[in-house]
Amino acid sequence: xxxxxxxxxxxxxxxxxxxxxxxxxxxxxxxxxxxxxxxxxxxxxxxxxxxxxxxxxxxxxxxxxxxxxxxxxxxxxxxxxxxxxxxxxxxxxxxxxxxxxxxxxxxxxxxxxxxxxxxxxxxxxxxxxxxxxxxxxxxxxxxxxxxxxxxxxxxxxxxxxxxxxxxxxxxxxxxxxxxxxxxxxxxxxxxxxxxxxxxxxxxxxxxxxxxxxxxxxxxxxxxxxxxxxxxxxxxxxxxxxxxxxxxxxxxxxxxxxxxxxxxxxxxxxxxxxxxxxxxxxxxxxxxxxxxx
Amino acid sequence: xxxxxxxxxxxxxxxxxxxxxxxxxxxxxxxxxxxxxxxxxxxxxxxxxxxxxxxxxxxxxxxxxxxxxxxxxxxxxxxxxxxxxxxxxxxxxxxxxxxxxxxxxxxxxxxxxxxxxxxxxxxxxxxxxxxxxxxxxxxxxxxxxxxxxxxxxxxxxxxxxxxxxxxxxxxxxxxxxxxxxxxxxxxxxxxxxxxxxxxxxxxxxxxxxxxxxxxxxxxxxxxxxxxxxxxxxxxxxxxxxxxxxxxxxxxxxxxxxxxxxxxxxxxxxxxxxxxxxxxxxxxxxxxxxxxxxxxxxxxxxxxxxxxxxxxxxxxxxxxxxxxxxxxxxxxxxxxxxxxxxxxxxxxxxxxxxxxxxx
Numbered sequence: 008x009x010x011x012x013x014x015x016x017x018x019x020x021x022x023x024x025x026x027x028x029x030x031x032x033x034x035x036x037x038x039x040x041x042x043x044x045x046x047x048x049x050x051x052x053x054x055x056x057x058x059x060x061x062x063x064x065x066x067x068x069x070x071x072x073x074x075x076x077x078x079x080x081x082x083x084x085x086x087x088x089x090x091x092x093x094x095x096x097x098x099x100x101x102x103x104x105x106x107x108x109x110x111x112x113x114x115x116x117x118x119x120x121x122x123x124x125x126x127x128x129x130x131x132x133x134x135x136x137x138x139x140x141x142x143x144x145x146x147x148x149x150x151x152x153x154x155x156x157x158x159x160x161x162x163x164x165x166x167x168x169x170x171x172x173x174x175x176x177x178x179x180x181x182x183x184x185x186x187x188x189x190x191x192x193x194x195x196x197x198x199x200x201x202x203x204x205x206x207x208x209x210x211x212x213x214x215x216x217x218x219x220x221x222x223x224x225x226x227x228x229x230x231x232x233x234x235x236x237x238x239x240x241x242x243x244x245x246x247x248x249x250x251x252x253x254x255x256x257x258x259x260x261x262x263x264x265x266x267x268x269x270x271x272x273x274x275x276x277x278x279x280x281x282x283x284x285x286x287x288x289x290x291x292x293x294x295x296x297x298x299x
Numbered sequence: 300x301x302x303x304x305x306x307x308x309x310x311x312x313x314x315x316x317x318x319x320x321x322x323x324x325x326x327x328x329x330x331x332x333x334x335x336x337x338x339x340x341x342x343x344x345x346x347x348x349x350x351x352x353x354x355x356x357x358x359x360x361x362x363x364x365x366x367x368x369x370x371x372x373x374x375x376x377x378x379x380x381x382x383x384x385x386x387x388x389x390x391x392x393x394x395x396x397x398x399x400x401x402x403x404x405x406x407x408x409x410x411x412x413x414x415x416x417x418x419x420x421x422x423x424x425x426x427x428x429x430x431x432x433x434x435x436x437x438x439x440x441x442x443x444x445x446x447x448x449x450x451x452x453x454x455x456x457x458x459x460x461x462x463x464x465x466x467x468x469x470x471x472x473x474x475x476x477x478x479x480x481x482x483x484x485x486x487x488x489x490x491x492x493x494x495x496x497x498x499x500x501x502x503x504x505x506x507x508x509x510x511x512x513x514x515x516x517x518x519x520x521x522x523x524x525x526x527x528x529x530x531x532x533x534x535x536x537x538x539x540x541x542x543x544x545x546x547x548x549x550x551x552x553x554x555x556x557x558x559x560x561x562x563x564x565x566x567x568x569x570x571x572x573x574x575x576x577x578x579x580x581x582x583x584x585x586x587x588x589x590x591x592x593x594x595x596x597x598x599x600x601x602x603x604x605x606x607x608x609x610x611x612x613x614x615x616x617x618x619x620x621x622x623x624x625x626x627x628x629x630x631x632x633x634x635x636x637x638x639x640x641x642x643x644x645x646x647x648x649x650x651x652x653x654x655x656x657x
Contacts, residue, residue, distance in 0.1 A: 096619075100619050102561075102565070106559075106615060107611075107612045109558065113608060117605040119601075227432075227554050238422055269440045270436070272429070272432050272436045273433045273436065276433040279429050287422060
């Protein structure tokens with residue numbers, strides 16, 4: 008029973024991080040209909056920025072701030088320089104540009120920081136709390152992770168629901184032409200969407216780096232789990248990405264706890280398959296009415 | 300004489316004749332090129348050929364089939380391990396081993412296709428992506444790691460070129476022959492399938508499922524067929540990869556391979572099989588040229604090792620921005636402009652009276 012509880016707790020922490028990545032993907036998808044394969048590479052680059060700052064100054068919080076700022080800048084740059092020129096072409100072209108970015112960013116990072124994975128520090132203790140003499144797999148650092156993700160999600164929901172900027176972004180994503188006619192600068196809202204996605208990705212990168220270590224292709228698997236979470240959630244809905252992330256995190260935790268860590272990625276595949284067989288466009292996706 | 304010409308023209312109008320001639324030309328090209336190239340380049344020709352097999356499957360799936368898969372690497376892995384196992388344990392000959400790779404990959408594709416029949420677009424793409432990550436991890440599962448040798452992979456027993464070809468016939472050249480033959484046959488088969496009743500049904504189902512279904516097309520079946528064909532091509536490509544490199548290991552089927560194949564298919568131009576060749580050619584040539592350049596340079600080791608990756612990434616991005624319709628369309632565009640350019644560069648007066656064709 009304790010084991011089950013512990014696996015659940017570990018699953019929730021992991022799931023929150025998957026949910027963060029899924030959220031970044033969903034934001035970009037909703038705004039530009041582009042599936043950003045390069046999210047993992049972008050995360051890796053911003054986390055390396057954080058690592059460098061941490062290495063020079065020794066301050067975790069300054070490093071976190073720098074990583075987040077780098078995420079904003081990188082998101083903006085990627086949208087303006089790389090995605091904007093191919094946006095009017097066939098849909099998949101943006102995907103290839105993203106694939107090109109992955110290769111390019113990975114190569115650049117290996118040139119600058121080398122390809123050996125590095126350890127990334129944690130701000131709080133990793134020692135689990137003990138309740139009644141039983142040690143739980145929930146440490147102050149896990150609480151920090153969960154808190155950060157929950158804070159980001161709340162902020163995003165508030166941004167989308169309660170601010171004029173959020174309204175403009177939703178309008179631009181819903182119907183670019185109409186929004187433009189009504190005076191929304193759709194181009195600018197798209198850039199802001201990418202910048203925010205870059206920021207969220209940067210947060211996810213800093214949070215996951217202590218677990219998977221930091222290296223040029225260390226985030227590949229995590230990115231795939233983020234994708235899986237986003238798809239389970241339906242690719243359109245922020246709530247869906249949180250639910251998808253938690254579902255995936257817990258399942259992976261049970262699979263690796265009870266069946267062995269080698270089959271974890273098969274577990275992800277199985278969850279995805281089952282979820283999609285039940286609902287072909289995700290748990291919170293749009294209803295699959297096809298126009299005749 | 301005239302009758303002969305008319306007959307020839309009529310024969311050329313037949314798809315099977317045209318595709319057959321193109322395939323023969325392709326085979327001749329493989330023979331000539333492999334004879335000219337040195338041994339190491341022949342190895343690269345073999346590499347190109349097995350990539351063409353796998354990419355052509357993706358192109359077919361995306362073109363007439365209208366579906367996107369990110370998991371072609373998974374089917375290549377299945378093909379590679381099947382080949383390795385039947386060659387090492389059953390001592391099957393090469394043709395039988397490659398055929399079994401193709402069949403096993405097709406069967407897995409069939410099962411997966413049945414399970415995912417309701418999925419569309421990105422949902423299918425992500426599922427195949429998850430498969431591409433999950434499948435290579437299978438080698439470390441207890442029970443299987445004994446047979447599949449874990450992360451080290453299976454080494455495949457080498458098969459020398461047949462004695463008929465002479466004692467000094469180099470192995471890479473033989474490999475280039477076999478893989479080139481497989482690639483040409485794959486392209487020929489896919490071209491014919493695309494022009495057949497099934498190809499037309501697939502295109503109809505891709506463009507409008509409801510209309511196709513009302514016209515009597517079994518939409519689920521033709522979609523499944525496209526998926527299985529693509530899986531089989533991946534399996535064949537993987538089998539060839541294992542044979543050429545003498546190794547089937549999980550490292551060869553990383554996410555980068557699947558991404559690279561998808562990029563090659565899209566870069567070449569979705570839907571045109573020639574595009575699959577262009578895309579794979581770009582994949583091989585860019586990496587080969589840049590690694591030649593960077594290994595000869597005096598750059599620091601970290602920079603030199605990663606220069607090919609950086610250049611490849613830039614090439615992907617630039618090509619996509621320059622030719623939004625893919626390389627094959629770019630090639631067509633350029634070749635259709637050349638006559639006009641030539642005409643314009645002629646002095647006025649020369650060839651007057653022909654300009655009315657504009």
